[in-house]
Each structure stands twice: as C-alpha cells, then as structure tokens.
Amino acid sequence: MSMLSIRNVVKRYGAVEVIHGLSFDIAAGEFIVFVGPSGCGKSTLLRMIAGLEDFQEGQISIGDRVVNALRPWERDIAMVFQDYALYPHMTVRANICFSLKMAGMDKAAIAKKLEHVAGVLQIGHLLDRKPKELSGGQRQRVAMGRAMVRDPKIFLFDEPLSNLDAKLRVDMRAEIKQLHQRIGSTMVYVTHDQVEAMTLADRIVVLKDGRIEQIGTPAELYNKPKSRFVASFIGSPAMNFVPVTITNGEIQLPGGSRMLSEIRYSGLADFGIRPEHLSVSDSSGPNIAGLISLIEPLGADTLVSVAVGDHKLLARLPGDATPRLGDPIRLSFNPSKSALFAAEGQRL
Ligand SMILES: Nc1ncnc2c1ncn2[C@@H]1O[C@H](COP(=O)(O)OP(=O)(O)OP(=O)(O)O)[C@@H](O)[C@H]1O
Numbered sequence: 001m002s003m004l005s006i007r008n009v010v011k012r013y014g015a016v017e018v019i020h021g022l023s024f025d026i027a028a029g030e031f032i033v034f035v036g037p038s039g040c041g042k043s044t045l046l047r048m049i050a051g052l053e054d055f056q057e058g059q060i061s062i063g064d065r066v067v068n069a070l071r072p073w074e075r076d077i078a079m080v081f082q083d084y085a086l087y088p089h090m091t092v093r094a095n096i097c098f099s100l101k102m103a104g105m106d107k108a109a110i111a112k113k114l115e116h117v118a119g120v121l122q123i124g125h126l127l128d129r130k131p132k133e134l135s136g137g138q139r140q141r142v143a144m145g146r147a148m149v150r151d152p153k154i155f156l157f158d159e160p161l162s163n164l165d166a167k168l169r170v171d172m173r174a175e176i177k178q179l180h181q182r183i184g185s186t187m188v189y190v191t192h193d194q195v196e197a198m199t200l201a202d203r204i205v206v207l208k209d210g211r212i213e214q215i216g217t218p219a220e221l222y223n224k225p226k227s228r229f230v231a232s233f234i235g236s237p238a239m240n241f242v243p244v245t246i247t248n249g250e251i252q253l254p255g256g257s258r259m260l261s262e263i264r265y266s267g268l269a270d271f272g273i274r275p276e277h278l279s280v281s282d283s284s285g286p287n288i289a290g291l292i293s294l295i296e297p298l299g300a301d302t303l304v305s306v307a308v309g310d311h312k313l314l315a316r317l318p319g320d321a322t323p324r325l326g327d328p329i330r331l332s333f334n335p336s337k338s339a340l341f342a343a344e345g346q347r348l
C-alpha cells in the first residue's frame, strides 16, 4: 500500500512556480531521501507534506486520506527540523512528553512511552537535563524522541544532521538507520549530502529546479544514472566527465585510444567514468593518457589527478600505488562502467 502519494503537485510563491507538477508514491515502511542542489525545492516539498505550506494544484494523500485541507496536527506526521527546536526551559523528559500531556494522555501511559523511546534512543540517563546541558547529538536524539512518542504514520526530516560535526554526523546517521530498521516507520528525509542519501535511503528522489530528475534505489542511481546531472550528483568523489566526439559509434578518447560503442549517435558528447573505475593500464584496452598533476593519499586509497589536455580526471587507485608527480600515466577502464551523455545532459 502506498503510505504517501503526491499527485501533480504545483507550488507557486506569488507568480514564481517552484514545484512543477510532481507525482510519486512512497510505500509504507520505506525510507525515502530527497536530494538536490540548494533551492531545488526539497524543503518546500517536505513542508507541503507536513501541511506547513499550501500549494496551488494537485493532491497529497497520507494512507487513504487526501490531506490537502488538513492542518499539520491532523496529518499524523512528525517532523524533525535542522535546528531541533527543543523547549530550552524544559527538561528532556518534559520536552519529550509535552505533546502527550497536551493530548491529555494519562500519566502511566506517558511514562510507558517515555521509557520505550528513551531506551531506543539511549537517552535514559539524560531525562532530567535541560537542552543546553546536552551535546549536539544528544539534542538531536531528544528531538527524535519527541517525534517518536507520537507514533506518527510518517516521519519527516529536514537536514537534521547539518549542524553536527563530521564524526557526530556519521554516528547519528547510523542511529537513524538503525531506528528505521527497528521501528519500520515510513521516513522522508531531506539532505543535500549525497553520502547521507546513499547510506540511508531505500529510494532516492533526485530533484532539480522543482522537477524530479530520477527516482531509484541508491544502486540504480549509481549504476544507471539517466542524466549527467544525476551521474555528477551521486557518488563521491564525483564522476569524471570529458568531452568526446562520436563518429558512427566510434569514440575518440582524449590523449588515448579509440573505443567502439553500440550507440547510434554522431556528434559531441560527454564521456563519464567514475574515479573508482579507472586503473593503471596494463593492457591494450580502451585507455586515456595524461600527466599526474596531484596525488592525495587517503590511506586505503590514493586519489590521483591526471591532466589530459585541458581536462582533469580523478582516479582512485589502491593505497599501495606509488604514483609520482609529473609522470605520464595511462588509465584503463571497463567500457561497461563508462557512460555517454548528450550535450543536453541525457544519457545516450
Ligand atoms: N517564502 C518563500 N517565498 C518565495 N520563494 C521561496 C520561499 N521559500 C522558498 N522559496 C523559493 O523556492 C525554491 C525552493 O526552495 P526550498 O527551500 O524548497 O529549497 P531547498 O531545496 O530546500 O534548498 P536548500 O538545500 O538550500 O535548503 C527556491 O528557489 C526558493 O528561493
């Protein structure tokens, strides 16, 4: 069953249309992540689902109810924002129980809920503290706890980890994933961090300028991006692109060999290959030659920048590789891992 259904939704701020007729469905229990560059409409879409933002056309349903006309608190959703917005003068316990008290739940039932949520989030020892006595990650867990006690149909998250330092982000990312695995709720999560998107999502919705560029599992987006935009957005470090000329399916690679392709296309295109799919050439297969212009050892891998004419390619080589600055290098790859994109960006 679809838990959340978005149908032909259009949003305008005054005369400016920012969401241009979006449609998609989210299944019960799915973890969906919206990604895309700043301003593409991620928060607007999430706020429309939450009921915090009106829209001009289309329909949003949660479960089997059309919620267009429902107020946020009537929608059975819980939202965790970037800044957590805890009540500063209340203890953790009071913050978490506030909505239940307001709803008139009896004391014993509230205590039971609190105990459960505090256990899941491992914040039982923090219940008597005020928000200012907590670390960023602890505050975030309290914000999650406040959302969780309500057993919502859908959790909505808008960049909840963006204020945290790198280590805490990674820890909290794992906690959110575990939480989802434990409670199995439907979750919609906004981020512009593609690593967060890849690691958390069952499916990712890539947005660009208020339109869906592609929806798919992380593996689908990584292996079969439909456009140069998706290819460049998913994967880290990003895919390399170099302009090539294709003549009757024959591709002239820069500074290197020719490659045959089955595509029926002649003209200019972008050749795409991910850094992890390049290796130091030891055969006569398709390859690209250039000069080593930068070496970045990361321990497990070494990132090597290669100048190829006016272009630069990044190759992720094994950590025990011993490249030398300025040396010529020939990079080979498996053609099935490469991609070609037309000038307009769609995959050929
Ligand atoms: N209140 C508003 N009035 C007018 N335009 C707005 C308003 N809020 C957002 N917009 C515009 O709507 C578009 C989408 O904004 P939105 O906040 O959804 O982007 P976002 O994808 O969440 O970006 P970010 O990653 O920066 O948070 C942007 O072009 C933005 O300028």
Ligand SMILES: [Mg+2]
Binding pocket: 042, 043, 044
């Ligand atoms: Mg936003």
